[in-house]
Amino acid sequence: MTETQPDATEEDEPLISTEIATEKSTGESTFQAETILETRNLEVYYGSEQALQDVSLKIPEQQVTAMIGPSGCGKSTFLRCLNRMNDLVDTARVEGEILLDGMNLYSEDVDPVALRRKIGMVFQHPNPFPKSIRDNVAYGLRVQNKEVTDDIIEQSLRRAALWDEVKDQLDESALELSGGQQQRLCIARAIAVDPEVILMDEPASALDPIATSKIEDLIEELAEEYTVVIVTHNMQQAARISDKTAVFLTGGELVEFDETDKIFENPDSQRVEDYITGKFG
Ligand SMILES: Nc1ncnc2c1ncn2[C@@H]1O[C@H](COP(=O)(O)OP(=O)(O)OP(=O)(O)O)[C@@H](O)[C@H]1O
Ligand SMILES: [Mg+2]
Numbered sequence: 001m002t003e004t005q006p007d008a009t010e011e012d013e014p015l016i017s018t019e020i021a022t023e024k025s026t027g028e029s030t031f032q033a034e035t036i037l038e039t040r041n042l043e044v045y046y047g048s049e050q051a052l053q054d055v056s057l058k059i060p061e062q063q064v065t066a067m068i069g070p071s072g073c074g075k076s077t078f079l080r081c082l083n084r085m086n087d088l089v090d091t092a093r094v095e096g097e098i099l100l101d102g103m104n105l106y107s108e109d110v111d112p113v114a115l116r117r118k119i120g121m122v123f124q125h126p127n128p129f130p131k132s133i134r135d136n137v138a139y140g141l142r143v144q145n146k147e148v149t150d151d152i153i154e155q156s157l158r159r160a161a162l163w164d165e166v167k168d169q170l171d172e173s174a175l176e177l178s179g180g181q182q183q184r185l186c187i188a189r190a191i192a193v194d195p196e197v198i199l200m201d202e203p204a205s206a207l208d209p210i211a212t213s214k215i216e217d218l219i220e221e222l223a224e225e226y227t228v229v230i231v232t233h234n235m236q237q238a239a240r241i242s243d244k245t246a247v248f249l250t251g252g253e254l255v256e257f258d259e260t261d262k263i264f265e266n267p268d269s270q271r272v273e274d275y276i277t278g279k280f281g
Contacts (some may be wrong), residue, residue, distance in 0.1 A: 016123040022038075022249075030114040033061060033243075035059065035060060035061070035062065036059060036060065036061040036101060036196065036227050037057045037058075037097065037099065037119075037227070038056075038097075038098070038099045039078075039097070039098050040096055040097040040098075040099070041054050041096035042054070042056070042094070042097070042157075042253070043056075043058055043095040044077050044081060044086065044095075045092070045095075046092055046093075047091045051252045052078060052252040053117060053252045053253050054096075055253075055258075057246060059229060060094070060227070061227050062223055062226065063223055063243040063244060064220065064223045064230060064241055064243050065240075065243065066230050066241070066242035066244070066245045067230070067232075067239075067245075067246050068238050068246070068247055069249055070249065070250060073250055074248050075231040076220035077092075077252070079199050081098060082105075082119055082197070082199055082229065083197075083199060086239040090128075095266075098120070100115075100196075100197075101155065117140065117144070118195055118197065119195060120197070120198050120199065121199045122186050122187055122190055122198060122200045122201070123203070124203065125206050126182035126183040126185070126206070128177070128185050128186060128189070129174065131174060132171045132173060132174065133169065133171070133172060133173075133174050133185060134171060135174075136174045136188075137153050137157060137185070138190050138192065139186050139192075139217070141192055144193065153170065158186070159221075160270050161217070161221070162184040163213060164179060166181070166185075179206060179207055179211060180207050180208070180210070183203060183204070183209075183215060184214070184218065185204075187203075187215075191222075191226075198226050198227070198229075199230075200219070200230040201231045202233060203219075203230065204234075205233060206270070212237075216240060230242065235264075235276060238260065238264075239260060239264045243256065243259070243260055245258065245259075245260045245263040246251055247263060247269075247272045248270055249272075249275065255269050255271055255272055256272045
């Protein structure tokens with residue numbers, strides 16, 4: 001059932017058709033936490049309502065960055081800006097800059113579809129397609145007209161910690177999997193196109209504790225290779241798995257952004273301390 005497409009190109013699809021993209025893709029890897037994504041004075045409005053105020057932060061490469069804060073404070077809005085999903089919301093207006101490896105994501109020559117392959121997304125509720133497990137993993141590659149091999153399917157499922165559970169049922173429907181397995185399949189689908197960044201919006205909030213703990217382990221493993229940005233309502237989860245934590249509070253204000261240990265043990269802001277200790281929120 002594996003499809004091979006002889007015309008498929010091996011080249012990474014460039015975000016824009018200039019040398020900048022080429023230069024980026026040949027950048028050497030390093031174990032230092034360099035900034036991969038940066039927002040500068042980011043403001044988002046839905047109609048006349050402001051959802052994010054003047055958010056400037058730097059997201060380190062190959063680490064887990066968590067976004068926490070009360071409901072409605074703009075966490076999902078922030079995440080959606082990072083791969084231009086807010087373009088799909090008619091009333092949304094984005095001001096300021098977001099840079100991926102120094103390149104402005106909102107510049108006119110960036111193709112948002114190509115961008116979303118570099119910056120993939122996993123949602124709160126697992127959303128596999130009503131197709132086989134194999135076809136779900138292969139989906140993004142086929143859309144890009146890239147070769148789909150058994151090896152890519154296996155490696156993507158292995159990296160998503162799902163291979164051992166599904167290796168004998170690759171051609172069965174993804175909808176027969178449990179919720180936790182479906183979420184790992186969605187992660188495998190995101191990984192298969194070899195993104196640089198994986199955005200996750202409360203990826204475990206619909207799962208039971210065992211499935212949640214598997215996803216948490218997986219996220220820490222993924223950060224050895226990818227940059228992970230996760231929104232979570234669960235402060236213990238943020239404390240357990242993230243390297244850096246951003247705390248947003250009501251009105252879309254980024255109140256504090258720092259090493260996770262610092263945020264949870266000794267935050268600078270009294271408002272952050274009050275939020276973390278459950279005094280409000
Ligand atoms: N598509 C939209 N149209 C209009 N307003 C929106 C839209 N999406 C979000 N908002 C508003 O923007 C603000 C931030 O919403 P957002 O969904 O980013 O919050 P959140 O921190 O993710 O909340 P939650 O924790 O409940 O998921 C809220 O006031 C919300 O009502
Ligand atoms: Mg949200």
